[in-house]
Amino acid sequence: MHIAFLMEKIMYLSRVEIENFRIYGQDSEKLSLELRAGINLIAGENNSGKSALMDALRLALGTRDHETVRVTPYDFHIKSGKAAQKFTIRCTFTDLDEDEAAAFVEWLNIERLDGTVTCSLTVTLEARRKDEKECTGRFDKPITLEWKAGPDIEGRVFDGSARESLRTTYLKPLRDAEQELSAKRGSRLSQIFSKHPAFEFQDDKTDSASLSGIMHLANTQLRGHDVLKSRVDDLNSQYLQNLTLGDDPLSARINIAPVSLRGILERLALSVADEELEDVRHGLGLDNLLFIATEFLLLQGPQAPLRLALIEEPEAHLHPQLQLRLVEFLEAQLSGANAKPVQVLLTSHSPNLTSKVDLENVTLMRRGQAFSLAAKCTRLTPGDYEHLRYFLDATKSNLFFARGVLIVEGPAENLLLPALAEALGRSLSRHGVSVVNVGHIGLFRYSTIFQRNSGPNMDVRVATLTDRDIPPDEAKVPLDGLTPLVKPDSKTLTGYTADEITKRIASRTKHEGGPVRAYVSPEWTLEYDLAFHGFALHLFVACELAQQKGALTHAECEALLPDIVGRYKAAWKSHGPPRASRAQWACFAYAPLTRTTSKTAAAYYLAWLFKRGFDQHKRAGTEGAYTTKLARKLPAYLVEAIFYTTRLPQPPAAAPVAGSV
Structure with missing residues (x-):
């Protein structure tokens, strides 16, 4: 049997089906949305279902920053005053290449069409809820989640590394880009940099060219600084010596930075370069562009199995000309000039963005229904x-x-x-x-x-x-x-x-x-x-x-x-x-x-x-x-x-x- 693998394309999210989740009901009220491999812009007025779509994808696929997305009773569709007992979110991926097919081989859907066999992957999240009176014990959860994938209706349990590889990049609306790119524990910047293969051997202290080696050398040189050394010696001899217990001396030394790769990366901050205004805080719009570009740096890395970016309201803090430049930037990511193109799903209220994106890539949302303009x-x-x-x-x-x-x-x-x-x-x-x-x-x-x-x-x-x-x-x-x-x-x-x-x-x-x-x-x-x-x-x-x-x-x-x-x-x-x-x-x-x-x-x-x-x-x-x-x-x-x-x-x-x- 010959399977046709599309080596020049990317595995992309081609279809989303959502039933009984928030605004989406069942039968004619459920969402059935076909997506394109490139840019997909979802436009519509408030409360039309755009954010519900994004949240459904975050739940079903997870996000690269491992943000916790909790399911609550309010996520179950309500009709005529009665809440649904379960909701399902089904994501179908197509255009898998040979390596991607191998990674998901036990869950693949294999179809024969015109003498050619193609494969796709369908992942389903099913959430069930119980009323409080139905819970039989303290550990009986009122809401249960189960991920399945496979060619048949029931599917097989889909978990572990397979699920991890489908995590998507998500940029929330009105994001605080400056905060996201600042130095802090578990910062998004440290997550992005640490996952790049170039940092694989940067934790070696003996290598003066490694990040750890550079920081170790900086610590050593600072400890030898006359003023700092004098003050630390005074601290040790005049104070800490008197607090020593037994034969275990209590002493201090100067450290300006950790020498582990994770600690170093968490101390890094990224900002817009400006030699004349180096210490001046820049506007939210430029920081927003910087943050988006940084996320795409991670998506272009060889360790990104699913190159899918979910971006809500990318126009946030951007004036019209920058909004148009952003679309041009996103289109460049789809050209294949980089390692692999990226699929982008945008929600927007901006006429500027909507006018710039090709009409066939636009989907209009109206009262929970999706209308593709393909x-x-x-x-x-x-x-x-x-x-x-x-x-x-x-x-x-x-x-x-x-x-x-x-x-x-x-x-x-x-x-x-x-x-x-x-x-x-x-x-x-x-x-x-x-x-x-x-x-x-x-x-x-x-x-x-x-x-x-x-x-x-x-x-x-x-x-x-x-x-x-x-x-x-x-x-x-x-x-x-x-x-x-x-x-x-x-x-x-x-x-x-x-x-x-x-x-x-x-x-x-x-x-x-x-x-x-x-x-x-x-x-x-x-x-x-x-x-x-x-x-x-x-x-x-x-x-x-x-x-x-x-x-x-x-x-x-x-x-x-x-x-x-x-x-x-x-x-x-x-x-x-x-x-x-x-x-x-x-x-x-x-x-x-x-x-x-x-x-x-x-x-x-x-x-x-x-x-x-x-x-x-x-x-x-x-x-x-x-x-x-x-x-x-x-x-x-x-x-x-x-x-x-x-x-x-x-x-x-x-x-x-x-x-x-």
Whole structure:
């Protein structure tokens, strides 16, 4: 029988299954997570299961620093007020090389696939608990742990050196790196250095090049120092001699350091090198990087059977640029340029880290469920992945941590939606909703991230908002007599058949599915639709403010409002309905945005106007009536998208389109 050994790879943790441990239940509620040989980034909001995953791995595998991880009754999953009687944590390792297979030969799973035989190792930790009344004696433990491994369901006891060889490197969140690298008994630094084979013969006192020899020589030289020797002689002759009992002299001698290797290493401290500020304490961030690099020094040693690092919140104490450099450092550890690559499992709340790691290496955690973004799991195409590798930056990666996502194609929506949501009494921040502006390219590439090929949908509400982009006929004949809003040969509303309009809307909604819903403006663009639905005054004022020189303060805006509103009323008296249709008047208010006015600036002042109106009603205690009226008056697609992503019942039916408010 020929077994295929993958000599160029590493034995890596390929699958984790957790049942009835903390947030993870059983059946559909248990965790089943596939991991990659390189970087695996677990992202998600608080209490989604990230730390539970890390603690489960620490329990099942143990850690290099031999930290004690105790199982308590609270670790057993509780459902309907009843705690589970047992939990299991199952870890599967694949890509074993010949030496690794030999080390675990009696526990291997051997499978035949396409004429090739491969082997893997599955280790299971099973914890059982008893109620206090079930314990029969003082030595009857309420919680028992048992490790097993093997090809069959029952497995064999897995303990001793085999278990020891699977211990993993673990870096806890908000770690005190300075304390970890300081000199002390049992320090982490001494553990890392002592396990390197280069220190194997450093305990030889007779070798002047060994650490022990160097420290022995230092002790000898210090004892001969005139001042020290004189003081010790005085201590011996004047004091200790008088305390001697019988013929056994009591005397002292100077020692500055132990001469055993362990004692020497425990006296060492590691710090950031800085010749100019040698004695100055450095920031937590640099110490954190130093600590991470030191741990990888141990992982690259030939005595590291399992090269797996568990790192919680690696962004701790690091500013954004250093976070990106950290990811580049970790990627370098996977390249094979060192002795062997390292598998890394990260948990993070950082959009910077998430945007830097390849999308296929990211897993989203939601309420105890894991959703891998690997190609086989999502509906993303190869082209989508290529696009997102370039354009999924930190400003967009906040979607990985949101309960709801509004994906928009311009800065106007990005600025306006939070203000509109607050005015509707549906604060986006309060409901955990992110607005992601992706520009006019790839709107649906981002929403497809949340759509699965199979299995349950993510518990994330995703709404895409896009313009219908069909100008009204009135855009060619402006009320103000100035340049038309569209080119004379542009296709406007009456140039479209009903079937063409249906197909246009269908093209903007075809990517709906799962948690993703698409919302299309009913007329032309966001700003035009606002004016058409009765907010022409808002748009007129926003455009006038946007044309002022420089950025205005709110006080300056307030001072300009009476004059701008007066000019609007005068224009309304001359041209407004019924002299002009709603579409003509909406075009009049929208016209500056098609000519010289900045859409972004106008959107900023529009957002201020909506917030101003809401604040005024809030001070008067009439915000409830205001939000209800607003929900009925705004373009329905905006209101529905906000209500959907904030997980609230659908808004009241929209009122008939009215005049300006």
